[in-house]
Every structure is written in structure tokens, then in C-alpha cells.
Amino acid sequence: MTLIPWILLILAVALQLVTLPALILRKDSNAAAWRGFIPGLHFLSWLELIQRPWYWIIFLLVPGINLLLLTVMHVELGLAFGRRSLKDQWIMGALPWWGLWELRQSKDGWIGKRDWSKTRKSTVREWSEALIWATVVAGSLRMLIVEPFTIPTPSMEGSMLVGDYLIVSKTSYGPKLPRTPFTLPFVHNALPGGLTPSYTSWFSLPNLRLPGFRNVERYDAVVFSFPHGDTVYVDPNLVGHDYYALLRRDGIGRAGGDVQTFSLNPDRYMDEARAKASKNPGLRARPLDKMENYVKRCVGLPGETVSVIEGQLHINGEAVSNPEGLQMEYRVTFANQAEAKSAFRKLKLTNLDLGPVSAVPEGLAAVMALTESEVAAIRTLAAKVEPMSNAHRRGRLEMFPNVWDEEFNLWDPDNFGPVMLPKKGNTIELTERNVKLYRRWIGAYEHHNLVVLPNGQVIIDGKPETEYTFGMDGYWMMGDNRHRSADSRMWGFVPEDHIVGRATLTWFSKQNSAQHGESKIRWDRVLRPVE
Known part of the structure; x- marks a missing residue:
């Protein structure tokens, strides 16, 4: 990770904090200049100087939109202090580090925002402002309220079809604030036409979800960040697939195609597979909010015990x-x-x-x-x-928790479990079985360092432990097309911080000749609620 972006960010914030108090006093010598020194609060003082409404702060939370809006705010700050030439506006917008310092060192007085009542804006300016605000509003709606989503695979066939275009409600469970705030608007994780990241990974924020209208309920169609998508193969044909399953498949191949041989030393074979993949086609880590989005039906809630017997789902034994x-x-x-x-x-x-x-x-x-x-x-x-029958899938490490074990080797998509879902505050004993089931949860999702010694003793964050208390809720997701869905039966729990929203409406639906036999619009599915 390069330090240059961090240096530029820290420099920009520092310049804002040392410049704004001086500018506040130029506008009003009796004003509370100290507000300009406090990070976060200084944005309110900034908006007062440029005579813009306080709710612009909300737009600063939206990835991509925040960069655009900050550029506008820098330019308007210069305008409020008389810097209205084209050159000055370019400096404030493109080189704010230089522009802010120059503005602070000058003696320019506050004159307020430009009055356009007696001057006609140019056509270019009118269209530019309209485009900027359309981008700001649409981007904010996409992050905080609703987001479009397309069904790409048949894992939900029967209820949601390939070619369905969905509206995903972010407000149902509460919109998540982005972990990667510096990203291009309207692009999820890669630039169109390739796999070049559309975001910067050098700066991230902690997980934070705003209040929602309801909790996740059984049978909700839930859109979530794919838990096994924290790393991807840099290959357009593999990028949306289960990274760990791909590594495991290659590792088994390196063990002569024998699953049991692979299981005797899985770390060795996985490391070899990872080393090969990192060279060709290449591997790339992705932050949580930039993982591939999946849609499945939630069938298991936190604290419940899930099992599948002869294809029939059971919850808590029923x-x-x-x-x-x-x-x-x-x-x-x-x-x-x-x-x-x-x-x-x-x-x-x-x-x-x-x-x-x-x-x-x-x-x-x-x-x-x-x-x-x-x-x-x-x-x-x-x-x-x-x-x-799916009996042929037993003993191939395809089923969660993807480890060689006498019990787990008998699991297949139609016969699975029982598995208890994590629930915040619940405590489990760290038995050999539970360590296998919850090891990834403890390490990857709740960010603890878990080590199992040769004698079976469990060490978490350097301390011997016999119990573990969950810090998050976990959900169990399954596709409605049960035999053609890669879901929780293969990769396990979906943590609460991976939940994106609830699929609520099919606003458009189209089938194509390659997958469906003919190409046409499915008018009977247009504007149809997702059930």
C-alpha cells in the first residue's frame, strides 16, 4: 500500500482545518471560529460560508458522490471569497491543497455565493450543474434507498428468473455506510469492460449500518455480499465464483486428484494453488462492500439449528x-x-x-x-x-465446512446438518466439531486470531479458550432451485454485516434465446412484487 494517498488525504483535511477558522473570522469577527478546527463539524461551518444547506453533509457519505461534492465545495469556497476567474476555479477544484493555502494566506474578504439573478448562465454551465446534481441525487438514492440488481444465474429459478431486473430496498434492514468511500459512482467494483477496480482500497471505514424498518425474516429474498468473495481470481470467467472452492479444486488436483491425500496436508496444497493463481491469472482482495452481490432466500435465522433431511429443510428439528x-x-x-x-x-x-x-x-x-x-x-x-440423488457429492469437500471429517463426509445438498447459526451473545463450547464449523466465522468474519495446537487446545488472540461468544448474527441462505444453487450448504453462514438489502420488486424482465429458447419481454413479470 502506497503512503501517497494517505499523505494527500491528511494534507487536505489539515489544510481545511487550519483554513476554515481564518475564513470564518473574515466573514464575522464574532463568529465561533473554533468550529472550523473540529473534524466533521468543520463541514457545517464550510457550508455556512458558501451558503449551502446543511443536508449536503449527507451526500458526503455517498461513495463517488463525496469526491464530486467536495470538488464543488472547494470551488464555491473560492467563489465566496471573490476567486471567480476560470483559473481560480480550476485551482480550487483540481488542486485544493494549493488553493486552500493560497486562500488562507490572502486577505480576500467574504462576499458570499455568486448571484445569478442578473446574469445568464452559459448553456455549458447550466447543463454541467444539472448533470452534477442528477449524479448526486441518483447516487445517494442508490446507496441509501434502493439499488437495481439483475438475476444472472438460475439458482433462484421458480421464483426469480434469469433476466429479472430487481429493485433492492436498502431501507428494509437499514442502509450500510460504505467502507470504501472513494469510488466511482454507479459502478460496483470494476470499471466497465474489464476488471480494473473502480475504487481505492488504501482507505476504509468501519462497518456502520443506519436503522432500518425491519429485521431479516424467514423467506426474505436477500441480497448480500458473497462471503467467499473477499478474494477473486482476476479472470472474467472466474471472478464471481467461490475463491476458496477454486483453490481447493486446484489443490486436490495437485494431490493427484485424491481428496483424502489433500486432506492430510490441506495447507500445503492450498498454498501451492494460491501461489500459482497469484501469478496467473492473478488474485485480488476485495473489501466487504465491493464483493460480488448474491441473492438467495433466507431460510435460517440467528440462533436456529438448520438441517436438511432427504431434501426437506428442518429448523430446530421440525x-x-x-x-x-x-x-x-x-x-x-x-x-x-x-x-x-x-x-x-x-x-x-x-x-x-x-x-x-x-x-x-x-x-x-x-x-x-x-x-x-x-x-x-x-x-x-x-x-x-x-x-x-446427490449422494455422489459426498466426501468431496464441496459441502460446508469443507473439511475432511467422518460426519461431514456424509453431507450432500439433500442431507445436511444439523448446524446452529451464530447469534450475537450466544456462547458455544470449542469442541473439535465446533472449531471446524465456526473457524472461519471466528477468524475471517469476527477478526480474531484462532490457532489449534497439535494437542487440540484452542488459542484465540494468544489466550487458551474453551468457549467462544459470538459477536454478530449469522444467517442461512439457500436458492429456490435447490439442486442448482451454490449457497450456505456449500460456503456456510452469511454475517449480518454482509447483508445489503431486500429484493422487493421486479421492475422489468427479459429472456434471451440462448438460455430460454427465445428472446422476449416477460410482460407478466413487469412491476411484480418479489415473493
């Missing part, structure tokens, strides 16, 4: 109702291709619902993702319909 539109994979056998096409057409299925197709003695077998109502309908159209 089966719960499934969300409407839940899909599972089935192997459907047809007598011939004509029957298969007829069923496909009658049920209005798309290419995304279809999996591998193979010839069998009975005719044609196709793997399909179907809802309960579609299963009932297709039984009258096909020779045989049987649920797909």
Missing part, C-alpha cells in the same frame, strides 16, 4: 414449509423425443430447466429442474419421473 416455486432435479423418462418436446412445450419450460439428456432402453431420459406442480403435471406426460 420440517418447515417450502417457499412457493421451489425446484428440485428429477430424471424424467419419455418414450421418444416427440413426447419430450411436447411435455417441454406444454409446461412452458426453458433451456435453463433442462439438464443432461441421454438415450436409455425405455426411450429418452432428461434431467429437469421442476416445481411440485410441474412434477404433478409431467407425470401424466412421461413414462417415469424419479428424484435425482
Whole structure:
């Protein structure tokens, strides 16, 4: 990390703090100049000098918008003290370090903001001001109120479709203030057309969430920062995938493709895979608010115990109702291709619902993702319909907590758990099982240094511990397309500080020919609430 940005930031703030008190006294010799010395409060004095409303401070919290607004405020500060030539405005906007110091050393008196009542603004100036304020307002709404989101994968098919354009409410759970305040507006984490970061990573703020209208509830469609996206492969085909799963796959390959051999020394093989990936295609760490955004359905709340038995979700040992539109994979056998096409057409299925197709003695077998109502309908159209088994995924370290263990090796997407979700204030014993389940939570999410000694003793932050008390809430997220969703069953808990907002409305929906068989607007889904 270079020190130059920090030096420039500290210098800019220092110049503001030493300049504003002097300027306040030039406007009013009896004013409370001390307010200009206090970081944060000095913005109020600044806005008074340029005769702008106090609520501009809110816009300073918005990434990207804050840089734009600070530039405007620097220029207007110069204007308020008579520096109105084009050269002076450029200096105050582009070189505030120079402009502020020069303004402080001068004897320019306060004359207030420019009065445009008797002068016509140029067309360029009018359009520039309109564009700036449109950017400020739209950027603030995007960060604090609502944000658009697109469904890119079929993991929520059945309720949310690929090609749905959603409105995500930030106010439902409370908008999060950004950790990376210096970023380009309207761009999440990379410049268009590539993977160049759209933000600066040298300066970050602590996590802070403003009050919301409600808590996360079961079956909410939640948008969140992907927990395993804190590092990414610098490759457009891999950047949105599970970084640790990719490393583990490469590490297993380095162990001769044998999972058990890999598990004897996972750190060695993971380090080798990481060293290779750091050279080609390259690795990049991402701050929390710049991780890829995922959307899943929240099925488990803090403190609850989650398990899946034969595909049925259980909470605290009791089966719960499934969300409407839940899909599972089935192997459907047809007598011939004509029957298969007829069923496909009658049920209005798309290419995304279809999996591998193979010839069998009975005719044609196709793997399909179907809802309960579609299963009932297709039984009258096909020779045989049987649920797909996921037993082949056991013992491959695909399932959370992704470690070799006699119990965990028996888990698959349809048979999983029990796992208790973290809840702030709850205390667990640091048994061998719990250390495996919560090690990443304690280390990566709650930022403690956890070490397990060869004798099994657990050391946290240098102290032997037998218990651990959670500092945050954790949630369990699953896709409605249960057999085609990478979710908490594979990568575990979603911490509360990763929650972005609640998907509330599908404002537009479009399908394409490659994924759905034909391209068209789905008018029946436009302006439809997300259920």
C-alpha cells in the first residue's frame, strides 16, 4: 500500500482545518471560529460560508458522490471569497491543497455565493450543474434507498428468473455506510469492460449500518455480499465464483486428484494453488462492500439449528414449509423425443430447466429442474419421473465446512446438518466439531486470531479458550432451485454485516434465446412484487 494517498488525504483535511477558522473570522469577527478546527463539524461551518444547506453533509457519505461534492465545495469556497476567474476555479477544484493555502494566506474578504439573478448562465454551465446534481441525487438514492440488481444465474429459478431486473430496498434492514468511500459512482467494483477496480482500497471505514424498518425474516429474498468473495481470481470467467472452492479444486488436483491425500496436508496444497493463481491469472482482495452481490432466500435465522433431511429443510428439528416455486432435479423418462418436446412445450419450460439428456432402453431420459406442480403435471406426460440423488457429492469437500471429517463426509445438498447459526451473545463450547464449523466465522468474519495446537487446545488472540461468544448474527441462505444453487450448504453462514438489502420488486424482465429458447419481454413479470 502506497503512503501517497494517505499523505494527500491528511494534507487536505489539515489544510481545511487550519483554513476554515481564518475564513470564518473574515466573514464575522464574532463568529465561533473554533468550529472550523473540529473534524466533521468543520463541514457545517464550510457550508455556512458558501451558503449551502446543511443536508449536503449527507451526500458526503455517498461513495463517488463525496469526491464530486467536495470538488464543488472547494470551488464555491473560492467563489465566496471573490476567486471567480476560470483559473481560480480550476485551482480550487483540481488542486485544493494549493488553493486552500493560497486562500488562507490572502486577505480576500467574504462576499458570499455568486448571484445569478442578473446574469445568464452559459448553456455549458447550466447543463454541467444539472448533470452534477442528477449524479448526486441518483447516487445517494442508490446507496441509501434502493439499488437495481439483475438475476444472472438460475439458482433462484421458480421464483426469480434469469433476466429479472430487481429493485433492492436498502431501507428494509437499514442502509450500510460504505467502507470504501472513494469510488466511482454507479459502478460496483470494476470499471466497465474489464476488471480494473473502480475504487481505492488504501482507505476504509468501519462497518456502520443506519436503522432500518425491519429485521431479516424467514423467506426474505436477500441480497448480500458473497462471503467467499473477499478474494477473486482476476479472470472474467472466474471472478464471481467461490475463491476458496477454486483453490481447493486446484489443490486436490495437485494431490493427484485424491481428496483424502489433500486432506492430510490441506495447507500445503492450498498454498501451492494460491501461489500459482497469484501469478496467473492473478488474485485480488476485495473489501466487504465491493464483493460480488448474491441473492438467495433466507431460510435460517440467528440462533436456529438448520438441517436438511432427504431434501426437506428442518429448523430446530421440525420440517418447515417450502417457499412457493421451489425446484428440485428429477430424471424424467419419455418414450421418444416427440413426447419430450411436447411435455417441454406444454409446461412452458426453458433451456435453463433442462439438464443432461441421454438415450436409455425405455426411450429418452432428461434431467429437469421442476416445481411440485410441474412434477404433478409431467407425470401424466412421461413414462417415469424419479428424484435425482446427490449422494455422489459426498466426501468431496464441496459441502460446508469443507473439511475432511467422518460426519461431514456424509453431507450432500439433500442431507445436511444439523448446524446452529451464530447469534450475537450466544456462547458455544470449542469442541473439535465446533472449531471446524465456526473457524472461519471466528477468524475471517469476527477478526480474531484462532490457532489449534497439535494437542487440540484452542488459542484465540494468544489466550487458551474453551468457549467462544459470538459477536454478530449469522444467517442461512439457500436458492429456490435447490439442486442448482451454490449457497450456505456449500460456503456456510452469511454475517449480518454482509447483508445489503431486500429484493422487493421486479421492475422489468427479459429472456434471451440462448438460455430460454427465445428472446422476449416477460410482460407478466413487469412491476411484480418479489415473493
